[in-house]
Amino acid sequence: MQSHPIQRLVIVGGGTAGWMAAALLAKAFGPTLAIRLIESDEIGTVGVGEATIPQIRHINQFLGIDEDAMLRAVRGTLKLGIEFNDWRRIGDSYLHAFGDIGLPLGLVPFQHYWLRDWQRREGVAPDLWSYSINAQACRQMRFGRMERVGSSPLTGVRYAYHLDAGLYGQYLRGTCDPRHVQRIEGKIVDVRLRAEDGFIESLQLASGEIVDGDFFIDCSGFRGLLIEGALNSGYENWQQWLPCDRAVAVASARVAPMRPYTQASARAAGWQWRIPLQHRNGNGHVYCSEYLSDDEATATLLAHLDGEALAEPRMIRFTTGMRRRSWNRNCVALGLASGFMEPLESTSIHMIQSAINRLISLFPDRHCDSALSDEYNRQTRLEYESVRDFLVLHYRATEREDTPFWRHCRAIGMPEHLARRVELFRQSGQIFRHGEELFTEVGWLQVLIGQGIEPQRYHPMADALPAAELDGFLGNMRTLIQRAVQTFPGHEQFVAGHCRAEA
Template structure:
């Protein structure tokens, strides 16, 4: 009987994607196959401050890495959400907080009651009813408490992380190598394809070494060395919906305690991120080159830093979109090699994590069943398209007309499903999550309201609550949230006590 088991995995490229894949494969597959990672220090990576979504905790749990170990090794901080400034109108500010909003009743989400209460003038802004969105601007943070009732907001605090991407890759490298992953230093000079079926047979390094494998993971970044340059997979461009195609990144000195949230501030032709770490603050300006020059974008970034810049700004060029197939023959692309949807909602690392989990779930044999490949690609495309639409929402749902860039975003056509989401929400505040899409109902609700999409009506079952009880319900939920936030420690104090950074370089 022919042994069809995968015996040799080769990862092309390091960085966050490569070492996340190596660490996960080493942990899950153990000694069932060899894992080889090829990278070159000459190519290097950009050490930026990185933001995530709460899903990364599941990945760390899989590896057996707890929060304390992770934060200390990556100079990290905690993240309760993203603050958006100047997006719908100049002067506007709202927070997309992780976790739930208020208290659902029966079959109806809390925001349906809030809509009616807001129309009656007995409700505050929606952000007043979520522990994350109240705690974040006050600089408060704690993980979920285990000594409080299960229905307390303190028992269900959703959070993510900010961390140094370079330190994270270094941390995962140590983890992976301790579990048998072999690293090879060198540049890939040529990709050898099998003449009979066009599958990748081996990588040839500039040193002359030939590295053969059964399954190849492309983590070579935008170049897509295997998935595109060797296999010519093709790319679906979505820059007509997400027009930003440049980014400039630079760290700056810390000038105060790190905020437990990412800041995304709209600029004349894009937006600027601010990600607080323990030893510095990461900053970047994402912009559209059709509406702003590189020099202008650099000037905007440097004029809006909290502290003195640390080094020279690093410029990046990209095209938003995705490969036509993330898995082609015996190559699976992860990270930037698979596609890029810009960092507005910190989804890049999530999509690496999701791709790894999906591959392990559908782990193939050496005959590479096309049924598995097709299923993997279909799920990958679904995920990219749903995240893509969530990002488009931020740009399109705006009232800004002060620059040509925002005029273009406001008036552009949008994908049909996103248009349906907006029309349904504007009509009666309803949102129906599409299967297993990444962002939950509270996320869509917060962003649509934050972008000034105010529903005209609400679900008729809300009227089952007597009018005189509605104001009391809103006040009660708001009071519970405020009481819980008062009990939380300051973010900086929590870090100092539990997980101060091990490295500051």
């Protein structure tokens, strides 16, 4: 059997997706793969995407990056979770903290013991987040690196980063060996397809230069220059579930102490993010244009900044959904070119990372066999749909009726899987993670409880524990967590001591 290995890889786009793909693929394949990355300074990058989830730390391990050095370079801070304000009701707040909550006993997950305590004490028992080290550190604005809570079986702190989007792309670029990754600055004006099979053959730049390759990665952002512009792969619109379609973003001066978490605060027709970096805050207002004008959205954003705006607000339009085929012929789309579901749970950068992992594990030769691309597209769809369901839950499970937008959200039809999951939890307190889906049971638990979905029952085995033992079990966990958090410095202090960027 003859092998026709891919030797020339072309990446279109130098945003986070493009440079992440270049850095990871260059590391994975070494000199066997010649990578060229084309980016256009004239077009620029989307310039947002500053909150991440813990899986991003695997990139550092894979590339051999020192975490503190990276945080210094991207003026980053540490992220323990997301605070959701006013989502269930105005005045209500809950956390989606990373990491575990409590401990299971035998086969019975922790939430059942907590539910028993909660129901027994009629809502005055310590809340769910009393059993999360991340949540307690958030509440006290502290941060520490800790694998385990003392010598107990409780897992320690799981964290991610807030980072400057522009600087992160540049940082990843700096990790690429120029002998393996060649950067080409220029604007692509034409995509040429092979007559016999429609595979991409070459790209033409405005300068007239032709760049040919065996395999192409489309990281050109929302425009999907190759995947849609040339290959017409189709886009599945998910606005019936995720109605927001615009964002206005602006950086502001950082005035308050740095929080070790992202804030996502619901507004009249969408929500607003606040992301603390070392030198500024990143802010944005995601909204639904059917219910709010661009001027109103901008005014709302500016009215809720905690420091002076540092630039003119920037508008970004999008359609929530996914590319029907992210891998089509000899082209894979990554990042915004493959789809977008809005940044409520900071999932997009992670989805670039997991798509690159998927591509590496299914890497083709020059034939690009359809079985490989079908499997890639199947896995991509599962990942997108599970993230979509998680996001929809935040909107759909609101009790707000104060604006037409929130009344609309209450009426959104739930995707089938989500409807089943919510009903199972409501009736029994049970949550199951399906296959490789991104969010764990603990992530789902916090949003379900945070959005006010209270189970009617818990697992019957939770009643087997005598009440005094239950009190001891829960009380010990709370004490261990509190003691551990007390040993952490403030987040601001941690950054100053480990990774403060030069002024």
